[in-house]
Amino acid sequence: MPINAQLNWTPRDLDIFLLLxxxxxxxRTATQAHLSQSAVSGVIARLEEALATxxxxxxxxxxxxxxAGQVFVEQAKLLSAQTLEAVQRVQxxxxxxxxxxxxxxxxxLAATVVPRVMARFxxxxxxxxxxLHDTLSGPAFDLVRSGTVDLALTAAxxxxxxxxxxxxxxxxxxLLMPLGHPLAKTQSPLSWLAVAELTHISMPLPxxxxxxxxxxxxxxGMAFQPRYEVEHIATxxxxxxxxxxxxxxxxxxxxxxxxxxxATRRLKGPDIQRPLGVVTRxxxxxxxxxxxxxxxxxxxxxxxxx
Numbered sequence: 001m002p003i004n005a006q007l008n009w010t011p012r013d014l015d016i017f018l019l020l021x022x023x024x025x026x027x028r029t030a031t032q033a034h035l036s037q038s039a040v041s042g043v044i045a046r047l048e049e050a051l052a053t054x055x056x057x058x059x060x061x062x063x064x065x066x067x068a069g070q071v072f073v074e075q076a077k078l079l080s081a082q083t084l085e086a087v088q089r090v091q092x093x094x095x096x097x098x099x100x101x102x103x104x105x106x107x108x109l110a111a112t113v114v115p116r117v118m119a120r121f122x123x124x125x126x127x128x129x130x131x132l133h134d135t136l137s138g139p140a141f142d143l144v145r146s147g148t149v150d151l152a153l154t155a156a157x158x159x160x161x162x163x164x165x166x167x168x169x170x171x172x173x174x175l176l177m178p179l180g181h182p183l184a185k186t187q188s189p190l191s192w193l194a195v196a197e198l199t200h201i202s203m204p205l206p207x208x209x210x211x212x213x214x215x216x217x218x219x220x221g222m223a224f225q226p227r228y229e230v231e232h233i234a235t236x237x238x239x240x241x242x243x244x245x246x247x248x249x250x251x252x253x254x255x256x257x258x259x260x261x262x263a264t265r266r267l268k269g270p271d272i273q274r275p276l277g278v279v280t281r282x283x284x285x286x287x288x289x290x291x292x293x294x295x296x297x298x299x300x301x302x303x304x305x306x
Contacts, residue, residue: 108253110134199245
């Protein structure tokens with residue numbers, strides 16, 4: 001006889017079957033399961049119908065497993081254990097007790113805001129694995145799009161309209177220069193036009209730093225042509241400190257490298273603001289763990305930037 005194509009049973013049915021197999025009595029099974037004997041009989045009949053075989057031999061005095069019933073006992077135990085494990089794992093995820101959160105972030109954020117948030121999160125949720133990708137804006141969006149990371153903390157980019165972007169804050173621009181530079185003598189903001197002819201060090205496109213610098217100089221009808229292009233902020237800092245040039249950087253990035261030998265002055269005219277926000281996949285829910293670290297990122301970013 002073929003097995004019913006619709007195995008219409010529940011985990012509760014399996015528990016009742018195992019209970020009956022263990023004690024061999026409909027009456028005791030009904031008592032322990034808080035059911036009527038007819039309800040227990042209905043459960044067993046439903047299982048036997050689904051499997052197209054008898055699971056128990058019944059007499060007026062006893063109930064015994066058939067050969068098929070003995071086989072099914074072992075499988076039912078495995079199914080029950082797997083169901084319990086599945087429920088526990090889901091509960092752990094929803095209660096932020098286990099899982100993994102992957103984040104992409106701009107280098108300036110990955111070196112300042114994000115580590116502090118990760119430390120707080122790890123202290124509160126030690127069983128959640130954290131992964132950080134420090135990368136430029138374009139690759140950060142690509143990592144979200146591919147599902148490699150849960151979210152990205154980066155600058156806005158209209159080229160990725162298929163992803164959700166939620167603004168968090170904005171980052172103004174400053175000029176990073178050697179301490180001995182003539183412009184370091186003033187405390188007043190500098191205009192983009194006033195620094196246009198200086199030797200510049202910047203990041204290559206499509207880095208958001210470069211895009212916003214291009215925009216600032218274009219407002220004055222000038223093309224931004226940096227003498228040097230490097231990908232890492234620490235390298236820019238070292239080159240500026242060595243006197244190779246100046247660099248227009250977001251305030252947060254400059255703060256990260258503003259140690260010794262360099263100075264910063266705010267850039268104005270135009271007042272360029274690099275919006276910073278969170279990128280997620282559209283129509284995809286974040287796990288509770290990812291939602292929690294996002295809450296912490298919002299809090300930390302707001303405390304650092306206006």
